[in-house]
């Protein structure tokens with residue numbers, strides 16, 4: 001691999017060319033080898049952020065099978081489907097893990113009082129910033145590595161995702177970490193096959209036509225053959241990402 005033993009200590013100084021070289025090295029490894037590398041280099045300063053969709057569940061399951069005790073978190077906006085909350089409890093029980101829920105500063109009632117009711121209908125960018133991006137930003141400040149389930153096949157905004165990226169999550173303070181996307185090259189069918197082979201719990205909404213599942217007000221069904229898995233999110237708005245992977249910061 002060519003990773004130096006001092007890699008973890010050098011995160012704060014890692015520059016884009018170096019990270020790209022490390023990412024290219026990781027491309028040649030299996031998923032298990034990638035996860036083991038991350039654990040060896042970063043331990044618990046790397047954490048899995050999951051919205052409990054298929055790829056995230058694959059990462060959680062493989063990590064447990066390999067005995068890699070990464071911390072796990074999810075962003076609970078207060079607007080998730082009840083099926084997603086049930087799935088969280090099922091995954092915790094099945095894998096014997098705790099998934100930390102990150103909450104927005106404001107309750108829905110407080111947000112409605114300040115910005116008006118159903119902000120997502122008028123300004124989804126602001127709503128996502130308040131309910132997803134800011135809680136996540138706070139969490140990322142504690143970490144060296146954010147492990148995600150991003151896959152290139154999910155849609156145009158994700159088609160160039162690298163296995164490892166240098167990610168600025170706070171432009172004002174010029175703070176960044178490494179974003180680790182070990183399943184970047186996995187197609188949807190491979191994820192599905194893995195979940196089925198290991199009898200892992202799945203969100204029942206998946207079989208009802210929801211290919212990408214976020215907050216209830218902003219998630220819609222798609223036909224089974226839809227090319228863009230995320231086209232059912234924020235239907236009617238020129239918006240394809242909540243900002244967690246885009247607005248929040250950028251790969252630099």
Ligand code: SF4
Nearest residue numbers: 120124127128215218
């Ligand atoms: S997905 Fe919709 S409801 Fe959820 S935080 Fe974003 S705009 Fe608000």
